[in-house]
Amino acid sequence: MAERPKGWREIPIGGKILEAGNSVKYKTGDWRTFRPIHDPEKCINCMICWMMCPDSCILVGGSECPAKGKKGVSDNPKLGNFGGFDLEHCKGCGICAESCPVKAISMKEEKEIKE
Amino acid sequence: MTKKAKRAMTGAECSAEAMKQINPDVVAAYPITPQTPVMHTFSQFVADGAVETEFITVESEHSAMSACVGSAAAGARTMTATSANGLALMWEVVYIAASTRLPIVMNVVNRALSGPINIHCDHSDSMGCRDSGWIQLYSENGEEAYENTLMAVRIAEHKDVLLPVMVCQDGFITSHSVETVELLDDESAKAFVKEHEAVDPLLNVENPVTYGPLDLFDYYFEHKMQQVDAMEHSKRVIREIFDEFGTLTGKKYDFFEGEHLEDAERIILCTNSTAGTARVVVEELRAKGEKAGLVKMRVFRPFLNEEVVAKLKNAKAVAVLDRAASFGGYGGPIFMEVRSAFHEEKEKPVMINYIYGLGGREMDTTQIKTIFSELSAAANSAPGDLGSVIRYSGVRE
Numbered sequence: 001m002a003e004r005p006k007g008w009r010e011i012p013i014g015g016k017i018l019e020a021g022n023s024v025k026y027k028t029g030d031w032r033t034f035r036p037i038h039d040p041e042k043c044i045n046c047m048i049c050w051m052m053c054p055d056s057c058i059l060v061g062g063s064e065c066p067a068k069g070k071k072g073v074s075d076n077p078k079l080g081n082f083g084g085f086d087l088e089h090c091k092g093c094g095i096c097a098e099s100c101p102v103k104a105i106s107m108k109e110e111k112e113i114k115e
Numbered sequence: 116m117t118k119k120a121k122r123a124m125t126g127a128e129c130s131a132e133a134m135k136q137i138n139p140d141v142v143a144a145y146p147i148t149p150q151t152p153v154m155h156t157f158s159q160f161v162a163d164g165a166v167e168t169e170f171i172t173v174e175s176e177h178s179a180m181s182a183c184v185g186s187a188a189a190g191a192r193t194m195t196a197t198s199a200n201g202l203a204l205m206w207e208v209v210y211i212a213a214s215t216r217l218p219i220v221m222n223v224v225n226r227a228l229s230g231p232i233n234i235h236c237d238h239s240d241s242m243g244c245r246d247s248g249w250i251q252l253y254s255e256n257g258e259e260a261y262e263n264t265l266m267a268v269r270i271a272e273h274k275d276v277l278l279p280v281m282v283c284q285d286g287f288i289t290s291h292s293v294e295t296v297e298l299l300d301d302e303s304a305k306a307f308v309k310e311h312e313a314v315d316p317l318l319n320v321e322n323p324v325t326y327g328p329l330d331l332f333d334y335y336f337e338h339k340m341q342q343v344d345a346m347e348h349s350k351r352v353i354r355e356i357f358d359e360f361g362t363l364t365g366k367k368y369d370f371f372e373g374e375h376l377e378d379a380e381r382i383i384l385c386t387n388s389t390a391g392t393a394r395v396v397v398e399e400l401r402a403k404g405e406k407a408g409l410v411k412m413r414v415f416r417p418f419l420n421e422e423v424v425a426k427l428k429n430a431k432a433v434a435v436l437d438r439a440a441s442f443g444g445y446g447g448p449i450f451m452e453v454r455s456a457f458h459e460e461k462e463k464p465v466m467i468n469y470i471y472g473l474g475g476r477e478m479d480t481t482q483i484k485t486i487f488s489e490l491s492a493a494a495n496s497a498p499g500d501l502g503s504v505i506r507y508s509g510v511r512e
Contacts, residue, residue, distance in 0.1 A: 008337035008344070013277065014216030015338050016315055017325035 032092035034107040036085055042104035045074065045082050049096035049105060057090040059083035119297045119364070126289035129257035129296055130196065130222040130282070131156035133264035135166055136304035140191035140311065143171040143182035145201060149234070151224040151290055153196040176201040180208035187217035188326045190316025192268070195219065198286060199226035202240045212279045213248030214342060215326060218271035219279040222264060225387065225438075226286035227474040235475020236286040238387070242439040242448045248342050250280040250349055251416040253386040258296040260284040262360065262368075263413075265299075268308045269356045275348040277314060285388040287475065303363055346417045353414060370414040373426045375401060379408025381490040382427055382464075384453060385436035386412040389471075389478050393436075396483040407487055412449065420456040427453070430464040431494035434486050438472045446470075446505045465493045465501060471508040482508050
C-alpha cells in the first residue's frame with residue numbers, strides 16, 4: 001500500500017493477473033473508516049468476535065496473548081485466546097463490536113486515531 | 116502466385132467462406148434472427164464436417180459474446196457474427212472483450228437498430244460500438260468482407276495489438292446480393308492466417324492466470340491507457356497486414372482508399388456498399404471531364420487523421436456520407452472525425468455532411484449526382500454562405 005502503484009507500461013494488459021495466489025499481497029485494510037479497539041479489562045475471551053468476523057481478522061493468540069493474566073484468558077496452550085486484529089485486512093464493519101456480549105470492542109474513526 | 120477462384124456468392128457467404136478457411140477453434144452464435152446467413156452458411160460447414168470448429172449455439176447474443184470471451188480467454192481462436200439488435204444485446208460484453216484484450220473476430224452485417232422495427236441496412240449498429248475498443252473494418256462488397264475477415268484474424272492476434280476486430284458489410288445490399296468474387300485457395304488463406312498462438316491461456320494449468328478481476332480506481336485507468344496504446348500500435352500493424360495480404364491478391368489496401376485524387380476538386384467520402392454506387396457516378400463525371408473523386412473508408416477504428424487530411428486537403432469541397440445519425444451531435448460519426456481531423460489545417464476544403472440511407476432507404480446514383488452538384492455550389496459559395504452543413508439525402512419532406 002505504501003509503495004507507488006505501478007504505471008500502465010508496468011502491468012499486464014487486460015487486467016490479467018499472471019501470478020497465481022498473489023491476492024495475499026493485496027492489503028484491504030485501507031478501505032476501513034472505523035477501527036476496532038479492544039479493551040482487555042472487559043474482554044472475557046469468549047471468542048464470539050472471532051466466530052462472527054466476516055473477514056477472519058480476529059487473530060487467535062496462544063497462552064502468551066496480549067491479554068495474558070486477565071480474566072477468562074486461558075493458560076492452556078491448546079486453547080485460543082483473543083490475539084488482536086489483523087488491521088491489514090479489517091474493513092471496519094463493526095460486527096465484532098456489535099456481537100461482543102460485554103462491549104469489550106469499540107469502534108473509533110481512523111481519522112481520530114491518526115490525529 | 117496464389118491461385119484465385121472466381122465464384123458467384125453473396126456477401127454473407129463470402130464471410131462464411133473466410134471463416135471456413137480460418138477454421139476457428141470456437142464459434143459461438145445466436146442461431147435465429149437477427150442472425151444473418153453468415154452463421155446459416157457456416158453452420159452448414161460445421162454440419163458437413165468442412166471445419167473442425169466447436170460450434171456453440173447459445174440462447175442470446177449476450178451469451179454469444181460471453182461464450183466468445185470465455186473461449187478466447189481459454190486460448191481458442193474465436194469468431195462470431197451478428198447484426199443490428201443482436202449487436203446491441205451484446206453491448207456490455209463487447210466492451211469486456213476489448214478491455215480483456217481478447218482477439219475475437221466478429222462479422223457484423225450492418226443493419227438498422229429498432230425502433231421502429233426495421234431490419235434493413237444502415238450503420239447505426241456498428242457506429243454505436245465506435246468507442247467500445249474494437250477495431251472496425253468496413254467492406255464495400257462480398258470480396259472485401261472475405262478479405263477483411265482473413266486480415267482481421269492477423270490484426271487482432273498480433274502481439275502488439277491483441278484487440279477484437281469487427282468486419283462490417285452492408286445488410287442485404289451486400290450480405291444477400293450475389294456478385295462475382297475472387298477468393299484465395301484454402302492453402303494460401305490458411306498459410307496467411309497462420310496457427311493461433313494463445314496469449315496467457317486460461318487452460319494452461321502449468322501457468323495459472325486470472326482474467327477479469329476487480330480493477331476500480333487504482334488500475335482501471337491504466338488498463339484503459341493500454342487500450343489507447345494498443346490502438347496506436349494497430350495503425351502500424353494494420354498497414355503491415357494490408358501490405359502482406361496485398362502480395363497475395365495483387366490489390367492495394369488502405370485505411371482510406373482514394374480514386375482520382377490527383378486533381379479531384381469535389382470528393383465524396385463514404386464507406387461500405389455506397390462506395391460502389393459513388394464510383395459509378397465519379398466515373399460518369401470523369402468521362403465528362405469533371406474533376407470528381409472518391410475516398411472509401413476501410414478502417415474507422417483506429418481513425419487515421421493524417422491520412423484523411425492527406426487524401427482530402429487538395430479538394431475544394433468534400434461530402435462526407437454517414438449512414439448513421441448521431442442525434443443531437445454535429446453531424447454523423449464519420450463526419451465528426453473527418454471535420455475534426457482538419458482543425459489544425461490552415462487550408463481546408465468546404466465540408467458537408469450527408470446523412471442518408473437510414474433503415475435501408477435507397478441511395479442511388481441520382482442522389483450521388485445531386486450531392487456532387489451541391490458540392491459545386493458549395494465550392495463556389497461565398498464565406499458564410501454555405502447553407503446547411505448537415506444535410507439529409509433521401510428523406511421525404
